[in-house]
Amino acid sequence: MSILIDRNSRIVVQGITGRSGLFHTQQCRAYGTNIVAGVTPGKGGIHIDGIPVFNTVQEAVRYTKANVSMIFVPPPGAADAILETCDAGLDLAVCITEGIPVKDMVLAYAVQKQSRTRLVGPNCPGVITPGQCKLGIMPSYIHKPGKIGVVSRSGTLTYEAVKQLTDIGLGQSTCVGIGGDPIIGMKFIDVLELFNNDPDTEGVFMIGEIGGGAEEEAACWIRENMKKPVAAFIAGVTAPKGKRMGHAGAIITGGKGKAEDKIRMLGECGVTVATSPTQMGHAMLEAMSASKPAPKKPGREPAACSARKCKTIKSD
Amino acid sequence: MNIHEYQAKEILNSYGIPVPRNRVAITADQVERAAKEMGGHCVIKAQIYAGGRGKGGGVKIVHHPEQANDIAKELFGKKLVTPQTGPDGLRVRRILIEEAIEIAREFYLSITLDRETSRYCLIASAEGGVEIEEVARKSPEKIHMLYIDPFTGLRPFQARKIALALGLSGVVCEDCVELLLNLYKCTLEKDCFLAEINPLVVTKAGWLLAMDAKMSFDDNAVYRHREYQDMVDYSQLDPLEITAGKYDLAYIKLSGNIGCMVNGAGLAMATLDVLKEFGGEPANFLDVGGGATREKVTEAFKIILEDSDVKGVFVNIFGGIMRCDVIAQGIIEAANEVRCALPIVVRMDGSHVEEGKTLLMESGLNVQIGENLGDGADKIVKMLGQGG
Numbered sequence: 001m002s003i004l005i006d007r008n009s010r011i012v013v014q015g016i017t018g019r020s021g022l023f024h025t026q027q028c029r030a031y032g033t034n035i036v037a038g039v040t041p042g043k044g045g046i047h048i049d050g051i052p053v054f055n056t057v058q059e060a061v062r063y064t065k066a067n068v069s070m071i072f073v074p075p076p077g078a079a080d081a082i083l084e085t086c087d088a089g090l091d092l093a094v095c096i097t098e099g100i101p102v103k104d105m106v107l108a109y110a111v112q113k114q115s116r117t118r119l120v121g122p123n124c125p126g127v128i129t130p131g132q133c134k135l136g137i138m139p140s141y142i143h144k145p146g147k148i149g150v151v152s153r154s155g156t157l158t159y160e161a162v163k164q165l166t167d168i169g170l171g172q173s174t175c176v177g178i179g180g181d182p183i184i185g186m187k188f189i190d191v192l193e194l195f196n197n198d199p200d201t202e203g204v205f206m207i208g209e210i211g212g213g214a215e216e217e218a219a220c221w222i223r224e225n226m227k228k229p230v231a232a233f234i235a236g237v238t239a240p241k242g243k244r245m246g247h248a249g250a251i252i253t254g255g256k257g258k259a260e261d262k263i264r265m266l267g268e269c270g271v272t273v274a275t276s277p278t279q280m281g282h283a284m285l286e287a288m289s290a291s292k293p294a295p296k297k298p299g300r301e302p303a304a305c306s307a308r309k310c311k312t313i314k315s316d
Numbered sequence: 317m318n319i320h321e322y323q324a325k326e327i328l329n330s331y332g333i334p335v336p337r338n339r340v341a342i343t344a345d346q347v348e349r350a351a352k353e354m355g356g357h358c359v360i361k362a363q364i365y366a367g368g369r370g371k372g373g374g375v376k377i378v379h380h381p382e383q384a385n386d387i388a389k390e391l392f393g394k395k396l397v398t399p400q401t402g403p404d405g406l407r408v409r410r411i412l413i414e415e416a417i418e419i420a421r422e423f424y425l426s427i428t429l430d431r432e433t434s435r436y437c438l439i440a441s442a443e444g445g446v447e448i449e450e451v452a453r454k455s456p457e458k459i460h461m462l463y464i465d466p467f468t469g470l471r472p473f474q475a476r477k478i479a480l481a482l483g484l485s486g487v488v489c490e491d492c493v494e495l496l497l498n499l500y501k502c503t504l505e506k507d508c509f510l511a512e513i514n515p516l517v518v519t520k521a522g523w524l525l526a527m528d529a530k531m532s533f534d535d536n537a538v539y540r541h542r543e544y545q546d547m548v549d550y551s552q553l554d555p556l557e558i559t560a561g562k563y564d565l566a567y568i569k570l571s572g573n574i575g576c577m578v579n580g581a582g583l584a585m586a587t588l589d590v591l592k593e594f595g596g597e598p599a600n601f602l603d604v605g606g607g608a609t610r611e612k613v614t615e616a617f618k619i620i621l622e623d624s625d626v627k628g629v630f631v632n633i634f635g636g637i638m639r640c641d642v643i644a645q646g647i648i649e650a651a652n653e654v655r656c657a658l659p660i661v662v663r664m665d666g667s668h669v670e671e672g673k674t675l676l677m678e679s680g681l682n683v684q685i686g687e688n689l690g691d692g693a694d695k696i697v698k699m700l701g702q703g704g
Contacts, residue, residue, distance in 0.1 A: 101537035102429055103507055109434040110466045154582025156634040183434045209582050212431045235585035238592045276593050277586035278690035
């Protein structure tokens with residue numbers, strides 16, 4: 001098993017006729033992903049590389065039974081594409097698009113939350129279940145089927161982490177890039193929960209970065225709920241305050257979102273934090289071997305991270 | 317994207333939010349004339365892309381137009397250093413002259429994006445004029461927050477609750493309700509990331525007035541507001557950051573001597589972290605984008621070398637789908653074009669890595685290959701150490 005996607009997933013690509021949409025569709029298909037349809041408004045009826053193109057997601061679903069959407073629609077129409085996926089009732093939308101206006105995402109997020117559709121992204125590399133299904137722009141050769149779940153706010157840093165995991169002999173169950181934007185669909189906790197319940201995932205590697213409080217929230221959740229070992233890396237220890245480090249979400253504001261705080265909090269909640277980006281694979285290995293004798297370590301009483309403290313951080 | 321206080325006030329005013337009578341000036345004579353118009357007694361405010369101006373000496377009360385002239389002469393062209401500008405400060409090119417107001421009460425008011433709820437959040441506090449983070453730390457009960465439901469928008473009854481919580485009553489309370497609704501409308505229509513009025517005041521005469529305002533726009537939405545392009549004050553930005561912006565590169569100048577070129581924001585941050593770990597000091601953050609095309613690599617190289625502090629360059633590209641030989645070609649072309657003799661360490665991963673490495677080694681550049689992230693960082697730090 002795996003989470004979110006596997007070899008049975010039937011994919012519709014929104015924005016399939018765009019340059020990067022088509023390129024990555026081909027790459028995904030070469031990996032073995034079952035791409036059943038494409039959607040580009042106004043181009044319904046044509047075939048592109050043998051894939052039928054429809055005007056709407058609903059049509060695509062009706063004719064091809066697609067259940068997962070991969071979105072490459074450019075920013076002005078991307079939020080609408082997400083809404084359309086939700087309206088068509090798909091299981092999952094993976095939105096790769098970078099640069100969607102915040103206002104559009106506020107609404108798309110609210111609608112998506114009320115629908116049955118899960119959203120990964122936007123501004124993310126996508127999701128891959130190695131050996132089964134690739135949905136996104138990540139290079140496939142670094143991945144290897146295995147037991148480690150990977151969840152990350154970053155793109156290329158995830159590739160770095162995955163490569164280190166593979167090189168050290170740790171394959172992956174599923175890798176999820178949740179995206180670097182301030183508003184994203186699935187957050188760390190949502191993905192961690194799936195990994196926690198996935199029998200094929202034995203440990204999780206989490207990649208965070210400066211900005212926001214999602215890593216701290218995740219740390220508290222891990223302490224309370226996680227049955228599997230977790231290792232992590234947080235990028236941006238040396239980032240200056242008040243500067244937007246590439247990602248719209250990666251900014252330290254008003255003393256919040258600092259890497260040190262996230263690292264400390266994760267450590268206090270029992271997560272093995274890699275001190276250097278060169279040590280991500282090792283940190284995972286360490287976490288896995290440390291957890292072997294006793295599957296869960298209730299022995300280490302997390303006095304430093306009480307539930308109250310977690311709350312303060314949330315409402316701050 | 318940031319704008320000046322006077323521009324923010326213009327926008328607020330266009331949404332029916334009252335602001336003090338004001339003028340913008342770019343010369344000391346203009347300042348004096350404006351001060352005369354205000355009756356001599358007025359406030360002079362330096363316009364820079366940072367807060368904390370009061371503490372930095374950028375806000376002065378004057379009593380005569382001549383005094384305004386003197387202060388303006390002192391401020392224009394000066395680099396104002398405030399707690400928010402960093403040690404270099406920002407140069408003053410524009411000054412706002414405003415009528416002096418007799419204040420009865422001050423409040424803090426803002427609408428910004430809340431990441432945890434993924435909604436716009438209205439923040440109001442009965443304590444204005446101060447850093448809201450400070451109030452949040454010392455007396456969180458004084459801060460009122462409302463997470464706005466995107467389906468209903470901000471409703472009058474919700475705005476009224478906030479106004480009452482601030483201690484307003486009667487006509488001013490209803491004025492405040494209208495102001496809050498207008499501020500929310502403005503936030504949405506102008507695609508604001510932050511719309512802040514601090515302080516919002518009640519004058520002794522009983523009027524609401526936005527005394528100071530700060531506004532920043534969502535960079536992702538700038539494309540649907542053509543007028544924003546003309547609002548940018550380039551004197552407030554690092555020239556290299558401006559060039560980088562043109563090519564859609566995320567560049568931030570830092571204080572060290574190792575120029576960095578990385579694809580992807582997360583990896584770029586991690587690269588800075590690893591350089592520091594090995595004892596190096598990065599000169600910049602530069603993200604050429606996850607895809608790292610050849611054109612972007614070339615432009616990025618030029619920008620990095622434009623910075624005279626740079627004594628060596630570390631390139632870290634996790635190409636993935638991009639071919640490494642193509643990227644190597646881009647690096648070589650760019651380095652030759654700008655006649656770069658500085659030591660370069662390239663760490664690449666992706667397809668066609670070996671071809672890429674061979675190209676680099678045979679290029680005649682002062683280049684070394686980093687086998688992985690740690691090896692690359694180690695090599696560039698050592699190369700610089702040997703070089704002096």
